[in-house]
Amino acid sequence: MRIALLGYGRMGKAIEQIAINRGHEIVLKVDRKTKDYTFSNVDVAIDFSIPTTAYQNITDCINNNIPVVSGTTGWLEDYDKVVALCNEKKGAFIYGSNFSIGVNIFFELNAYLAKLMNGLSSYNVSMEEIHHTKKLDAPSGTAISLADGIIKNYDSKKSWVLESPAEEDIEITAKRIEDVPGTHTIFYKSEVDTLTISHEAHNRQGFALGAVLASEWLVGKTGVYTMKDVLNIK
Structure with a gap:
């Protein structure tokens, strides 16, 4: 997969390493200093940014037909709007408060x-x-x-x-x-x-691995999902 990392702090770097180890490619890294970017050549985006930018990141992905996985917390007052947009655009979205x-x-x-x-x-x-x-x-x-x-x-x-x-x-x-x-x-x-x-948690690797697994699972699907879907927890 060709992955965009929206947020390139400690979690973004941990996700990058696991994704590369699993044979994926990081084609876009976005942090606070990144001004202009496009989603060309991106298969899926992983958002571990900050509460004030998460909603914009997620909606940008959905509007550009990019499946998006978000582990950013603190923005959920806008969650219902994201769900409505995802359904309207027939996009693909997973939010998890924790991907471990x-x-x-x-x-x-x-x-x-x-x-x-x-x-x-x-x-x-x-x-x-x-x-x-x-x-x-x-x-x-x-x-x-x-x-x-x-x-x-x-x-x-x-x-x-x-x-x-x-x-x-x-x-x-x-x-x-x-x-x-x-x-x-x-x-x-x-x-x-x-x-x-x-x-x-002993380290961030469990969170990062779960986010990559969720991204692998989401590509090719449409709809709004959770980690219960990814892990097939009934």
Whole structure:
């Protein structure tokens, strides 16, 4: 495949190396200094940019008939507009708050545990996420996806907050520590015990590999998909 990288920070560079190792070619690299570019000779685009540019990047791809995979978080107020545009243009789009295979399995485990814990009023659920100090959004997109998975399956929780939770809120503690790729932990605490599940990324390779796998899967398709489609998670 001929890949455009929209965003060429640490994730972009990690994706580049994995893509090359898998026999693909990087034909376009876009960062904050890039002014004018075209999508000629591009088979698929991978967007790991910043929240303020992600929407424009994604819509540019769809309008140019380029399948696009986005792992940028913090822009989802425009997600429905992207879906509508993709359907209108018969484009191809995947958004993932996290492309790691392990994290996507963790999403399923989190939702299943919430179903098991639903109705057990002696337990209260909360979450902690830890990322590197250069991460711009808090809580992380992954933490929000985990919270949504709990809310859908745990009747007593209706929303998430970063501080001062009400009874119906999931409290998310967001920490920023140098060189932490990403750790997410769910706590179910009662007076007698605590049940904990956690995912800890050791490096960025898992995120990068998942983004490349999603790109390989998306080429030749039309529609809006998620990593559940890529991984065939029912």
